[in-house]
Amino acid sequence: MKHPVDVHVGKRIRHRRWTLGTTQQQLADKVGIKFQQIQKYETGANRVSASRLWDIAGALGVPVSFFFEGMDGQARPELAGGPAMPDDILSDREALELLRSYYAIPEAQRRRLFDLARVLSDAA
Template structure:
C-alpha cells in the first residue's frame, strides 16, 4: 500500500531495487518471501522504517490486528482509496510522522465506525 500511496509503480520500485516488476508483484502478493536485507532496502526506497511493515502484526495470542486483520475485500479498499476522499485522507495521514498520533487516529476512526455500527 505504501508504494501506491506515494504514487510509485511496481516498475519504479523494482528499478530502485534491481528487480523486475514481476518480482515486486510476487512480494506484494506474498508468493515469494522477503528476506530481512531486502525488506530493509524496500523500506529505504519507500521512505519508511522497517517497523512500518509490522504495524498491526499478530499479537502474542496469535490474533491479527490492524493491517494484518482480514479486510472485507481488497476491492473494497481499492475502491475507497481511489475516491477523492480516500486520496485526501491517505495523503494527509502519511504526512503525520508521529507513530503514536497515527495510532490514535486509527483508534478514533475504528471507535467511530463501531459506534455507527451500533446505531445502524
C-alpha cells in the same frame, strides 16, 4: 503454500506503494530488481529477505517495522473492542484512493475532516 507473514508483508508493500502512487516498475528500479519480483513479493508468493526489505523500506520511506504492523493481535481493532475491519483492507483500491485523497487535502482542512469523521463514528 504461502506463509501468512509473507502475505501480510506483501500487502503492506503494496499498500505503501499505492499510497505513494508508485508503480511496481518504479519501486523495482529504486531497489535494483525486476518488477516481476515486486509482484511476487506483493502476493506473498516469494519471501522478502531482510536485506531486500531494508531496501524496499528505504525506497518507500518507511521503517522496516511498518511492514509488520498489524501482525500481532494488539494492532487489530476488532480484537481491541473496536469496529471490525476487513482483513484485506490493504488490498482495497478504493480505500487506498480515499487515503491518498485525504492526504492531498491541506493540513488544516484535513484535521477538521478527521475530527468530523471521529464525531460521526462515535455517534454511530
